[in-house]
Amino acid sequence: MRIYFCPECGGYSLGPASQCDECQAVLPDDSWADVTEEELSQLEYIEELELPPGLPTWEYDVVKLNTESGVNGISYSTEVLNRMGEKGWELINILPGDDSEDPRYGVFKRSWVPDYEE
Ligand SMILES: [Zn+2]
Structure with a gap:
């Protein structure tokens, strides 16, 4: 579904x-x-599931990385990683494609401390 x-x-x-x-x-x-x-x-x-008050929450995002070998692919991926870093995202894993030609995906996370109403 x-x-x-x-x-x-x-x-x-x-x-x-x-x-x-x-x-x-x-x-x-x-x-x-x-x-x-x-x-x-x-x-x-x-x-x-309940979120106990005061605990940070995690936000995740998955972004496609360039698998092209050579300077082009590397500079694109470097740019993506740097931009994600500037926005507070940390790369925590890379998911491989099915074979070496397939794109890889960077898994990023960042934490939030939710606001609680009094
Ligand atoms: Zn909605």
Whole structure:
């Protein structure tokens, strides 16, 4: 089944959907994923976990890196890494493609300390 992620509130809606179930924001056309029943129940499980007050939360992003060998590929990837670093993102892993020709993906994280209302 297909689910759509909301960039506004971080929620997800079961497809077909054009608006977020949670906040009614318009969902971008490219912000979806095909998931299995099991993956969906994992998302539901995570949603129900509670965040104890005062703990930082982690935000993750996955960005495609250039696998072209040679100067071009390297300078592109260096640029991407530096720009992510400037925005507070730390590279924590690289996911390989299926073979050496496929793109690799950098996994980045940064922490937030959420604001709690008094
Ligand atoms: Zn939303």
